[in-house]
Amino acid sequence: MSVGSIAFINGMIDALYCFPGVNRFPSEYTSTPQYFRKMALHGDHLYVGAMDLLIKFSLVNISNATARVEQNVTEIHSFIKTNLIENVEKCLKRNRHAPDFDCRNHIRGIYIDGEDVYLCGTGSYQPQDFFLNRRDLTLNDSALEKMSKNSGLAKCPFDPHQDSTLIYVREGNPDDIPTTYSATSLDDTVESSLIYRPMLQSDSKSYQLLRTIHLEKKWLNVPHFIASFDIEDYVYFFFREISVEHPYEDEVTYSRVARVCKNDRGGDTALKNSWTTFLKARINCSLPGDNPLYFNFIQDVVYSKNDSAFYAVFTMTMGNTRSSAVCRMNLSDIEQFFRVEHFQEQLDVTKLWQKVPQNKVPTPRPGECNPDSEHRLSSVIQQFIRSRPLMYESIQAKPLYDFTDATFVRLAVQRVQNPEQTNLYRVFYLADDKGFIQKVSYWNEGAVAHSRLLQVWSPFSAPHLVRQMIVHNNELFASTDYEVIQLDVKRCMHYTKCTSCSVDPHCKWNKNIAVEHCQTYPEGSVQNVEAASSLATCSAADACQRPIETHEVQIEGFSVKMSCNSHCDPTTSVQWFHNNELISIDADKYILGTDNSLVVMETTNTDAGSYECKNESVLLQKHFIVMADCGDGEEAIECVWKNEFLKWCKEFNDYQTRMNEWQDLKDNCTKDVDEKHCYIQN
Structure with a gap:
């Protein structure tokens, strides 16, 4: 998101602040990064993993790091450096471009296991895991013993630049032996990526290590791992990868969800030391239509146990436009799929x-x-899953909120239901690659879903990519490579308008005092989240501002997305007009986004002209679209090529549709069917 876009939002909803009331660590901003890239909550403490560091914060105020914690951090740092000095020397000889970053121990896994804290770090290209005492972060004899028996290889990344995910699972494994499940890389190449569970050992039995098949692109193909979850009988992994099933020669990225059974014991023929239950599927987060707009790049995922659903952030790029979306996947739908x-x-x-x-x-x-996991699967099933781990259809993720001109990279989700509210609200906190955080509400009125951008925050000392984000008890914890912050999400005092305040599920407008203002739920206050389409509950002084006009040049055949950001808060349903004619929303030609944006599919010369977004009679935003003339010269060659390529794509899609129809017919045919209607190859 550009600064210009943020300034525009500020004018629209009075929501961007040079941020007060934030607890920070370090308390003074430093230009030296410490790479705070892993967080875990347990009890009254927040654990943050960084480069050579594990820091334990009190949730009361993360700015107050005690001397004892600092002393223990130094002790851990010294221990790690002493034990990994040989690794560091080897790493430095590899002539890394950034040895001060590469040849360090970056914490990539944190799990609280009883009285121990489990950690896994990159270890100067020699990954290592170990245990600390949870209460004082010391390395006791038990931790040293556990450390001597474990290695971090295949549990956390070999290279600190690599994406990875790691969870610690206590129950459901063979003989309920606690262990890790990881998705990472064995070396500094993406070809060695794997999903892995180490060998398990009990007093009387051992179980083989399990992994995805090495160099088998049907299983993993240049993956970027995002998150993993332990839910009932399965462990779920979310990632994006280069599609193997896409019909075009160009590399296309798809988002995936994969799962494995926790009681999987591996195969003995085609799948020795490999998963026998590994399946994966494409996730389709898109705005619907004959030519959907796909958000193919999954960035972050959270699981809501209360909702039994996954919420995920996806991104896409269309021309020079960046867009992001929040989509939901119900666990029951994934299981049924x-x-x-x-x-x-x-x-x-x-x-x-x-x-x-x-x-x-x-x-x-x-x-x-397999409930009878003592018996291995037949060789037929093992061979089937080895060559067919990918599902044909896509898991449909429901779009809840989308936004233009932003790349969301982190998501936190909060459920809000105050005593006077009839609806249950989800509040999304969406962090982008520039350090801005959007607060968005989402709710349902019957069968109709609504989302609303409430505030845009700039809480960090400098604009950096947000690495981690957790919401807990109305406190948001977030980190960049340079700092960790803590802030209260109920920032009602910053609203200056009744109409802005009354649509925030956390806030109400107090009208019973001489100076009206926004606060949290006093007697006699105004809150009207659902019925905010009427200005009757608030003063008429909340007036609309002058709408923004934009001008765009469009190549024929490409789709275009136009935003409708309301300057009149609150926003009701909107109408779009093309050259002063009301547009009838047709999925074949027009798509209305959850943020009231308009997508015009496969533009032609007749789509040129003015586009106006209105709320009743109020003009909210105006766009002018001019169709490009290919003309002459080098640019004309590219323009003509794009037009021809689009025609070819359309023809191929038509062919693929007919092919799928034929395949469906063939699958449903039997030899008893009339040969005029069904051809059977004997």
């Missing part, structure tokens, strides 16, 4: 991927947890 949908296969490298007919799927169904 893996239980009944088609598998996908490629019979030959020269052939397109196609769905596997259900009558060719062996029993028991691959990917399901």
Whole structure:
């Protein structure tokens, strides 16, 4: 998000602040990064992993780091450096571009296990995991003993630049042996990426290590791992990767969810030392239509146990426009999807991927947890899952909120329901790559969903990518490489208008005093989140500001997205006009976004002209679209090529649609069907 966009939002909703009331660590900003990239909450404390450091904060105020904590941090630092000095020397000989960053121990995994804190770090290209005493962060004899038996290889990244995810699972594993599940890399190449569980050892039994198949692109193909979750019988992994099933030669990134059974014991033939329950599927977070706008780059995921749902942030780039979206996936829908949908296969490298007919799927169904896990799966099932771990259909993620001109990278979700409210609200905190955080409310009125941008914060000392973010008891904890912050999310005092205040689920407008102002739920105050379409509850002094005009040049055949940011707060349903004619929202041509933005699909010369977004009779925003003339010269060649490429894409999509229709017909055919309607290859 650009500074210009933020200034625009500030004018719209009175929501950007040079931020007061923030607790910080370090208390004074420094230009030297410490790389605060991992957070974990436990009880009354926040644990933050950084470069060579683990810091334990009180949730009361993270600015008050005690001398004892600092002393223990130094002790841990010295211990790690002493034990890894050989690794550091080897690392420095590799002539890294940034040895002060590469050849250090970056904490990438934190888990609180009883009285111990489990840590995993990069260890100067020799990953290592170990345990500390939770109360005082000291290395006791128990921790040293555990450390001597463990290695961090395949648990946390080899290279500190790599994406990874790690969780510690106590129950559901073979013989309920506690262990880690990780998605990372074995060395500093993406080709060595894997999803991994180490060998398990009990008093009487041992269980083989399990991993995804090495260099098998059907399993993993240049993945960027995002998050992992321990839920009931499965561990779920979210990541994005280069698609293997995409029909075009260009590399296309898809977002994925994969899962494995916790009681998986591995195979003995085609899947020795490999998962026998690994399945993955594409996640489709898109604005619907015949030509949907896909948000293909998953950035962050959180799981709400109360909602039994995943909330995730996705991004996309269309021309020079960046857009982001929050989408929801219900756990029950994902479980049902893996239980009944088609598998996908490629019979030959020269052939397109196609769905596997259900009558060719062996029993028991691959990917399901086997209650009789003592017995290994048959070689037929093992061979099936080895070559067909990918599902044919996509898991549909419901878009809840989308925003233009921003790249969201972190998400936190809060449920809010105050005694006087009838609806349950979700409040999203969305951090972008420039250090801004949006506060967004989401709720349902019957079957109709609503979302509203409430505030935009700039809480960091300098604009940096947000690395971690957690919301807990109305406190938001977030970090960049340079600092950790803590702030109260109920920032009602910053609203200066009744209409802005009354639509925030945390706030109410107090009208019973001489000077009206916004605060949290006093007697006689005004709050009207759902019915905010009427200005009756607030003063008429909350007036609209002058709308913004934009001018854009568009190439024929490409889609264009235009924002409608209301300057009149609150916003009701809006209408769009093209050259003063009301637009009828048609999924084939027009898509209305959750933020009231308008998408015009596959533009032609007739789509040129003015576009106006109005709330009743109030003009909110105006766009002018001019269609580009290819003309002459080098730029004309690119322009013409893009037009021809779009025509080819459309023809190919038509072909693929007919192919899928034929495949569906073929799968449903039997030899008893009339050959006029069904062709069976004997």
